[in-house]
Amino acid sequence: MDLGLDVTERNGFAVLAVRGEVDVYTAPRLRERLVEMVSQGNHQVVVDLEGVDFLDSTGLGVLVGGLKRLRSHEGDLTLVCTQRRILKVFEITGLTKVFQIFEDVDAATGGASSE
Amino acid sequence: MVGSPTAVEHVERTGGIQIDVPAQPGYLALVRMLVHTLAQRRDLDDERIEDLVLAVSEACGWVVGSRLATDTPRPVQVRWSESDDGCVIEVTDTTSRDGDAPSLPDEAKLPRDPSRAALEGELSLPLVLALVDEVTSSAGPNGSSVHMTVNCGPWDGQPST
Numbered sequence: 001m002d003l004g005l006d007v008t009e010r011n012g013f014a015v016l017a018v019r020g021e022v023d024v025y026t027a028p029r030l031r032e033r034l035v036e037m038v039s040q041g042n043h044q045v046v047v048d049l050e051g052v053d054f055l056d057s058t059g060l061g062v063l064v065g066g067l068k069r070l071r072s073h074e075g076d077l078t079l080v081c082t083q084r085r086i087l088k089v090f091e092i093t094g095l096t097k098v099f100q101i102f103e104d105v106d107a108a109t110g111g112a113s114s115e
Numbered sequence: 116m117v118g119s120p121t122a123v124e125h126v127e128r129t130g131g132i133q134i135d136v137p138a139q140p141g142y143l144a145l146v147r148m149l150v151h152t153l154a155q156r157r158d159l160d161d162e163r164i165e166d167l168v169l170a171v172s173e174a175c176g177w178v179v180g181s182r183l184a185t186d187t188p189r190p191v192q193v194r195w196s197e198s199d200d201g202c203v204i205e206v207t208d209t210t211s212r213d214g215d216a217p218s219l220p221d222e223a224k225l226p227r228d229p230s231r232a233a234l235e236g237e238l239s240l241p242l243v244l245a246l247v248d249e250v251t252s253s254a255g256p257n258g259s260s261v262h263m264t265v266n267c268g269p270w271d272g273q274p275s276t
Binding site for chain 1: 241
């Protein structure tokens with residue numbers, strides 16, 4: 001199962017574009033990538049979930065872990081997501097109150113919330 | 116067999132199918148593919164199919180997660196059965212023989228602290244309870260099982276309203 005993890009820079013933010021399925025099998029790779037980004041000094045991170053086909057509770061745990069790690073460095077982790085099926089997972093679990101979720105990368109790196 | 120006409124034909128002929136997959140994370144995608152293929156034959160819209168796929172994947176993940184520490188080779192058993200008004204998907208941990216049935220709350224409750232719950236791996240059960248119509252558990256000679264029911268009719272060629 002392929003998991004795409006591509007990092008780009010936009011307006012001072014590190015944007016991690018995730019593609020594929022995030023589950024028990026692939027989530028450790030996402031965790032490793034986020035840890036690596038933080039250790040490289042990227043403390044303002046946007047995780048773009050628009051290319052994600054599937055996200056389970058393990059993936060949610062990794063994203064929350066990344067958020068906690070970044071906040072401990074005075075940073076932040078925000079999300080880009082418009083897919084109904086992925087947003088629903090955040091809504092059911094109450095994590096829409098934990099993450100700032102934007103409609104696109106421009107909004108996430110420019111500060112305009114989709115809510 | 117998974118995802119091929121053979122699996123569908125088997126269900127059409129017998130009303131169900133059972134697959135045993137290794138209790139390893141890499142096999143969850145295979146289970147999801149099977150459930151997605153079979154669910155498409157029912158009167159379910161895309162969102163409910165995705166809900167069911169996620170619920171089954173989460174339930175399989177409980178078994179896989181419990182095995183990672185023990186390195187037990189026994190498989191996860193996934194059984195799909197259907198009737199005119201619904202489908203039942205049963206996920207069985209075959210290492211748990213004649214033990215207690217997995218305990219389930221009466222209803223889905225949002226975690227008080229979702230961040231903590233996410234970090235401690237406690238969001239899976241609320242997800243499953245929210246995504247399917249009924250969740251029950253049982254224990255028997257084959258192991259302990261979680262049964263997930265989705266109310267739906269057979270696909271009649273018309274989109275769900």
